[in-house]
Amino acid sequence: LNVGGEEFYLDLLFYHIKLRCYVVIELKTGSFKPEYAGKLNFYLSAVDDLLKTEIDNSSIGIILCKEKN
Numbered sequence: 001l002n003v004g005g006e007e008f009y010l011d012l013l014f015y016h017i018k019l020r021c022y023v024v025i026e027l028k029t030g031s032f033k034p035e036y037a038g039k040l041n042f043y044l045s046a047v048d049d050l051l052k053t054e055i056d057n058s059s060i061g062i063i064l065c066k067e068k069n
Contacts, residue, residue: 021057031067
């Protein structure tokens, strides 16, 4: 994604046809850290601004961490 002249790279980006929304998935190799949620929210806002059309619903974000705690 190009935001403000800078390139940002999502781990995975899908489009759910039945829900009519983009799904952003962030993959992390360790345990959850609060800054992951902030980064994901940034990506969701960027996807909604750049890719979403009038007929699409708001994007969904998922963070998958290696450790469950």
